[in-house]
Amino acid sequence: MRIGAHVDAADPLAEATSRAAEAAQFFLADPQGWKAPTPRTDADRLRAADIDLYVHAPYVINVATLNNRIRIPSRKLLVSHAAAAAAVNARGLVVHGGHVNAGDDISVGFDNWRKTFAYAAESGGFPLPVLIENTAGGDNACARRLDSLARLWDVIGDYGVGFCLDTCHAHAGGEELLGLVDRVKAITGRIDLVHANNSKDGFGSGRDRHDNLHGGTIESDLLVAVIRAADAPVIVETPGGVDGQGADITFLREQLGGEAASA
Numbered sequence: 001m002r003i004g005a006h007v008d009a010a011d012p013l014a015e016a017t018s019r020a021a022e023a024a025q026f027f028l029a030d031p032q033g034w035k036a037p038t039p040r041t042d043a044d045r046l047r048a049a050d051i052d053l054y055v056h057a058p059y060v061i062n063v064a065t066l067n068n069r070i071r072i073p074s075r076k077l078l079v080s081h082a083a084a085a086a087a088v089n090a091r092g093l094v095v096h097g098g099h100v101n102a103g104d105d106i107s108v109g110f111d112n113w114r115k116t117f118a119y120a121a122e123s124g125g126f127p128l129p130v131l132i133e134n135t136a137g138g139d140n141a142c143a144r145r146l147d148s149l150a151r152l153w154d155v156i157g158d159y160g161v162g163f164c165l166d167t168c169h170a171h172a173g174g175e176e177l178l179g180l181v182d183r184v185k186a187i188t189g190r191i192d193l194v195h196a197n198n199s200k201d202g203f204g205s206g207r208d209r210h211d212n213l214h215g216g217t218i219e220s221d222l223l224v225a226v227i228r229a230a231d232a233p234v235i236v237e238t239p240g241g242v243d244g245q246g247a248d249i250t251f252l253r254e255q256l257g258g259e260a261a262s263a
């Protein structure tokens, strides 16, 4: 089981090494902005690295919305990030499930996701796996609760879409962690990546505030059980930089070491 962290984008390999991480996730552009990523000058180093790389798409992307002025640029930004992520040999591009606005029909939101993959397919499809991540909040989200996730997968499942399971988002979003992996896999058939985070907020709070694995409102044993069951690469998106994330990685390695194949 490869274990790593979400790190600063300036030098992801050095950040990973300083945490003794086997994987690194980073942004290719401002996560709150609409700028397309620019080619990385260290692309050759990144491609050659024995550290598994994942790219997180900007938070502003919402391909589900019925608002054209958000949806169309979101689709373009997702495509440009996929190309840039593939250029550094990333193993996946993580993107949030998105939402529709209050009063809008969520089934149109699911179909907008389908159109996104159909749009990409016109030019040969995404060049790397797109991993849709479950989110913590909102009443009209496509991938907060599993009932919505099932409806989403009904319309996009044929496109070979991947899934990223965030433990903080699931707990805060109101999905019980016990048995969650089986319930998710019954829908998606796969979990490609786990975002291993504790939650500062309570079950069903709808808030998205990550905590270190021993902090927060989730029993660390339960976190480990979910991660072990998922049997997928792990990225911690926890606070504390090298020390905080390094301790979380060490803890997971102690708990999971040598048992990755037996989950």
Ligand SMILES: [Zn+2]
Binding pocket: 133, 166, 195, 237
């Ligand atoms: Zn996450």
